Amino acid sequence: MFANSTKQFVKEIDTGGRLIPLSRLNDSDRLHLLGLVRKKKRLFFWQKPRYFPTSFTLNDVLTEGDPIRPVVEESDFTTFEGSYEDSFAADAEANVLDGKVGANGKRSIKVKSSFGLLKRREVNVPQLLTAVQNRKINVNHPLVQQTREHGNEVLCIVREKILTTQKCSISEHDEGTSCSGMLGFNKPSIKVSVTERESIRHGSDVGLEIPAETALAYCIIELDVFCDGGFELCLLPDKPGSFRKECMKKPLGQNTHEVEVDAATLCKTNSECCPGGQKDICGGTPLSALEAWPEIKEYLKPLADLPKDRRSKLNKICYEMLFNGEQITLLEDILDSISSEEKPDMAQLKDLEPSKEKSITDLLHLLDVGTDQPNSDEPISGNEELLKSSYFFISAMEEMPDAGLAVLGICHELQILPSLTHLMTISSEHGLYSLEDPAISAFKDEWKFKVAQRLFSLSKVNLEVFESTVKATTMEKPGFLPVILCVVLYGFAVLREDA
Structure with missing residues (x-):
């Protein structure tokens, strides 16, 4: 339910495609600004990358030097009151044995969301560029080593996230559709609403409570990591993150999942x-x-x-x-x-x-x-x-x-x-x-x-x-x-x- 709601939220609110929907509620607690995220390239060309927030931040993998303290800016993002419906109805007549049976079916997925007032919390990127200048990543850190060894992953940092400001609940309803003949299926309906009460009531089959300060989506900056631990922030879409190939201890394609x-x-x-x-x-x-x-x-x-x-x-x-x-x-x-x-x-x-x-x-x-x-x-x-x-x-x-x-x-x-x-x-x-x-x-x-x-x-x-x-x-x-x-x-x- 949470993944479906955040996915639809991003689809409606972010036409530019920068925001990544958070797919698991448990990941919200460890999605910190400058937190490290693994970006995984997929096996098939039609698949979008997968993102895995980690428990580490950029400071955790840097070598000697003072911790980076980014300038953080916060602003109101939007009040999200969205609705979405994707439906298809079909009437058909199908031959069944020697006779004919009329068939009518309709599938409808309805999502009604009211996350209330949302806020944006982001890192001041120009200041961050100055702060990371001449800094190096510890290439022997276990997270860095394991990410690099996969061959199809890069490291990213969280530069921005979108948060709730008040408690919400998500409820999923399983409603039957009117159908006859040989077609029949259910239509799920997901509803998100804001509540100020401690107890949440809803008439749904499944319910999920969303606390305030929960991340719904985030933006990342990919890292281009050199052999000696030096790195660059990839600020442009055509500049992807990487681990330099000459630093790899094994050739790409050694594992089956690396063959795209x-x-x-x-x-x-x-x-x-x-x-x-x-x-x-x-x-x-x-x-x-x-x-x-x-x-x-x-x-x-x-x-x-x-x-x-x-x-x-x-x-x-x-x-x-x-x-x-x-x-x-x-x-x-x-x-x-x-x-x-x-x-x-x-x-x-x-x-x-x-x-x-x-x-x-x-x-x-x-x-x-x-x-x-x-x-x-x-x-x-x-x-x-x-x-x-x-x-x-x-x-x-x-x-x-x-x-x-x-x-x-x-x-x-x-x-x-x-x-x-x-x-x-x-x-x-x-x-x-x-x-x-x-x-x-x-x-x-x-x-x-x-x-x-x-x-x-x-x-x-x-x-x-x-x-x-x-x-x-x-x-x-x-x-x-x-x-x-x-x-x-x-x-x-x-x-x-x-x-």
């Missing part, structure tokens, strides 16, 4: 569609020009090689997760830690309903991942290739918008995922596909086509129907959402055995 799956490998867009060697996908590109399928199939092969019964169980669990983005986020976090040879935080599953917690543990067991080591400091191990394949699939699901996941669930219910997968795999010079092709003839049904069209639009793909053809091309500035959709569709195809 980049856009150039997975998405070979046609040079005529994207002239000038652009890495991003261009608007108006036929889906077949992405040429991503051979690589996607290779990454998902370990999943495809699983026995039929295990794939069937995984398919059922992953389908149910489409209507609960929080489950997907937690699962992705666990797989990320395991892939990085770190011990995952399994305790965070306790925030879920028992049935949702069981779904995640069941899925991990199907992937040969043991979860019964609560008191062990050893990383959880498993089949390396299977874990990487599963992480590839789940991370793509996590990157899809919530509305896209919900519509994908409806497509699953309407049994049109094979048609969608086929549409994205067959070649077409101009993105035109014949409706006479039995594999995509389902789109002759107006309602099924509308659901498919909505799914594609949420992944920045235009899907149009003409008298006898369907056309699928990317929208303007689609980013990598079309490729992400390809990964998810083929992942479900593998689990359904129709890949």
Whole structure:
């Protein structure tokens, strides 16, 4: 609940993208100005970096000299009264056995937030630049050593944070939606409100109290650390933090998590569609020009090689997760830690309903991942290739918008995922596909086509129907959402055995 609320707060309040939402309430107490944060580069190109606040500050890792005492400035930030709704309704008619059943479904995530008056506390950066001049970091400090040895992490310092000024509560309500036929799911509603009372009452299933002086979001400055401990503050977006490669005691790529799956490998867009060697996908590109399928199939092969019964169980669990983005986020976090040879935080599953917690543990067991080591400091191990394949699939699901996941669930219910997968795999010079092709003839049904069209639009793909053809091309500035959709569709195809 806390992570969802802070994520939505940052999305609405920070159009520039500098603020990082705090994902765990427990991290608020150790998020100090000039506190050290580990920034971790992810395995797949669509993944945003992860940030881990530590218990150390910059002063803790500096060599000799007086502690840095930054000039701290405080100001009112805003009074946040926000509301957000992401919903999709679909009417569809699906053939069931010999008859027809009308299907109507709606998914709606509603977030109403009232954090009250917020304040900004930040470091005076010009003064900080003067204070750190000629200072050095102790490169033998355990935190510095361990961060550097990972090879895909850098150190950052907290330069600014946004705080609450009064007590709040977050409550999550699980409300049923009106639905009939073959579609059915729940809509969670998260509500945040301010209270001045010591006791908090709400009519929700789950409640969380947020004290005053709680950090909701923060900004960082990355550090560029030299071999001798000298360092620079990276003040510009195009100046990333680093540990100098010549200082590394082992070559990058020695561990599996250091081998990044980049856009150039997975998405070979046609040079005529994207002239000038652009890495991003261009608007108006036929889906077949992405040429991503051979690589996607290779990454998902370990999943495809699983026995039929295990794939069937995984398919059922992953389908149910489409209507609960929080489950997907937690699962992705666990797989990320395991892939990085770190011990995952399994305790965070306790925030879920028992049935949702069981779904995640069941899925991990199907992937040969043991979860019964609560008191062990050893990383959880498993089949390396299977874990990487599963992480590839789940991370793509996590990157899809919530509305896209919900519509994908409806497509699953309407049994049109094979048609969608086929549409994205067959070649077409101009993105035109014949409706006479039995594999995509389902789109002759107006309602099924509308659901498919909505799914594609949420992944920045235009899907149009003409008298006898369907056309699928990317929208303007689609980013990598079309490729992400390809990964998810083929992942479900593998689990359904129709890949």
